[in-house]
Amino acid sequence: MTEKTFAFVLYPGLTVLDLVGPLQVLSAFALADPEFRVVVVGETLDPIGTDTPLGVTPSHTFADVPEPYGVLVPGGSAPTLDALANRPLIDYVASTARTAELMTSVCTGALLLGEAGLLDGREATTHWMFRDLLRAFGATPVARRWVDAGPVITAAGVSAGIDLALHLVERLGGPEVARTVQFGIEYDPEPPLGPLDWEAAPHGALKPLLEYTLGDVLTDRPDLKAKLLAYA
Amino acid sequence: MTEKTFAFVLYPGLTVLDLVGPLQVLSAFALADPEFRVVVVGETLDPIGTDTPLGVTPSHTFADVPEPYGVLVPGGSAPTLDALANRPLIDYVASTARTAELMTSVCTGALLLGEAGLLDGREATTHWMFRDLLRAFGATPVARRWVDAGPVITAAGVSAGIDLALHLVERLGGPEVARTVQFGIEYDPEPPLGPLDWEAAPHGALKPLLEYTLGDVLTDRPDLKAKLLAYA
Numbered sequence: 001m002t003e004k005t006f007a008f009v010l011y012p013g014l015t016v017l018d019l020v021g022p023l024q025v026l027s028a029f030a031l032a033d034p035e036f037r038v039v040v041v042g043e044t045l046d047p048i049g050t051d052t053p054l055g056v057t058p059s060h061t062f063a064d065v066p067e068p069y070g071v072l073v074p075g076g077s078a079p080t081l082d083a084l085a086n087r088p089l090i091d092y093v094a095s096t097a098r099t100a101e102l103m104t105s106v107c108t109g110a111l112l113l114g115e116a117g118l119l120d121g122r123e124a125t126t127h128w129m130f131r132d133l134l135r136a137f138g139a140t141p142v143a144r145r146w147v148d149a150g151p152v153i154t155a156a157g158v159s160a161g162i163d164l165a166l167h168l169v170e171r172l173g174g175p176e177v178a179r180t181v182q183f184g185i186e187y188d189p190e191p192p193l194g195p196l197d198w199e200a201a202p203h204g205a206l207k208p209l210l211e212y213t214l215g216d217v218l219t220d221r222p223d224l225k226a227k228l229l230a231y232a
Numbered sequence: 233m234t235e236k237t238f239a240f241v242l243y244p245g246l247t248v249l250d251l252v253g254p255l256q257v258l259s260a261f262a263l264a265d266p267e268f269r270v271v272v273v274g275e276t277l278d279p280i281g282t283d284t285p286l287g288v289t290p291s292h293t294f295a296d297v298p299e300p301y302g303v304l305v306p307g308g309s310a311p312t313l314d315a316l317a318n319r320p321l322i323d324y325v326a327s328t329a330r331t332a333e334l335m336t337s338v339c340t341g342a343l344l345l346g347e348a349g350l351l352d353g354r355e356a357t358t359h360w361m362f363r364d365l366l367r368a369f370g371a372t373p374v375a376r377r378w379v380d381a382g383p384v385i386t387a388a389g390v391s392a393g394i395d396l397a398l399h400l401v402e403r404l405g406g407p408e409v410a411r412t413v414q415f416g417i418e419y420d421p422e423p424p425l426g427p428l429d430w431e432a433a434p435h436g437a438l439k440p441l442l443e444y445t446l447g448d449v450l451t452d453r454p455d456l457k458a459k460l461l462a463y464a
Contacts, residue, residue, distance in 0.1 A: 157418030
């Protein structure tokens with residue numbers, strides 16, 4: 001039996017739903033496929049803060065899982081932009097990409113894939129507010145829920161990780177298993193206000209937030225900051 | 233300014249998406265409403281295991297937050313049924329209910345509300361596989377995404393917590409704020425295989441799983457176990 005280990009990557013300040021949506025889906029898939037194993041990796045085993053009052057702890061360190069079958073990198077706001085300068089994190093993403101079959105991201109986790117050199121010349125997506133920043137890494141931004149570019153799959157913002165993960169289950173285990181997992185997590189969404197109307201997206205209201213976010217990050221790395229600001 | 237503290241309750245083995253979906257939504261709402269504060273409470277501050285390899289840590293203990301404005305109890309499978317016998321947890325839910333304005337649950341967290349005495353004579357919902365068990369607590373089971381019974385609001389399985397939380401934001405802050413939060417978490421679901429077809433729900437395949445789950449839990453509490461089995 002070939003074990004396929006899928007590693008979810010932690011770093012300080014991440015958006016916790018980016019992580020947990022796909023983690024729940026792929027953990028359910030692991031129950032159905034004994035070859036498939038899910039781990040959560042961090043630089044150390046210490047608890048890490050998120051963008052909520054919840055702390056999270058990994059099951060393994062980066063060093064414990066040097067050659068996973070798949071990797072998922074969650075996103076976030078300012079802490080994720082700061083994480084572009086987090087060498088152990090970027091090095092882990094770059095080194096696992098050499099042997100992994102699947103490198104995936106949710107939300108602005110795509111920027112971390114980009115900094116690790118995985119998006120050059122590829123189509124990719126991220127949180128809608130940050131989409132243009134993908135160009136800083138040589139990617140072509142696409143406004144889709146997820147973009148399956150072969151070994152590199154990127155999802156849109158936050159909740160899109162659930163859809164990405166169900167797509168992964170379908171790709172790895174077929175539609176019947178994916179449907180069973182969907183019943184398991186009762187994923188039959190009913191947004192109380194209905195689907196989003198992208199014509200009404202609050203671009204104007206959120207642009208100052210994006211500029212504020214970019215203004216406050218990467219203070220020790222003017223090179224990285226300039227790279228992002230060129231596309232903001 | 234009246235502070236409104238919303239407490240997310242941890243216990244061992246919970247289904248982590250039940251917790252994190254609404255936690256992400258209400259944390260986003262807290263950014264928009266300075267009166268609203270989110271905390272995560274556990275019996276102690278120690279890390280707690282979930283139904284995935286991710287561990288979680290609370291920000292406060294039960295004792296730190298004796299009178300929250302609102303409470304959310306996540307669900308899970310066997311560990312949640314075992315938690316029916318977790319006195320500190322059930323006592324916390326029962327005692328906070330005396331002063332809280334909102335007592336809410338996701339998935340089988342509803343059974344914990346039931347054991348704390350909150351569902352007697354009320355309509356409620358839970359994960360579809362466990363729905364009939366609500367009768368053990370005097371509730372009328374309803375097949376809806378969420379059931380708003382005034383101060384007690386219950387959601388269906390796992391991912392339904394996101395819809396419940398957006399409903400809460402709409403109730404507390406109005407539709408404009410709820411829409412902004414929905415854009416923030418980019419909640420515009422596209423399940424790869426489409427919505428669930430409830431005519432095709434795998435009741436048969438999952439019934440043995442339910443029976444197995446019930447067979448293995450509450451071994452020290454035959455009274456509670458018999459109460460559940462009467463409705464399984």
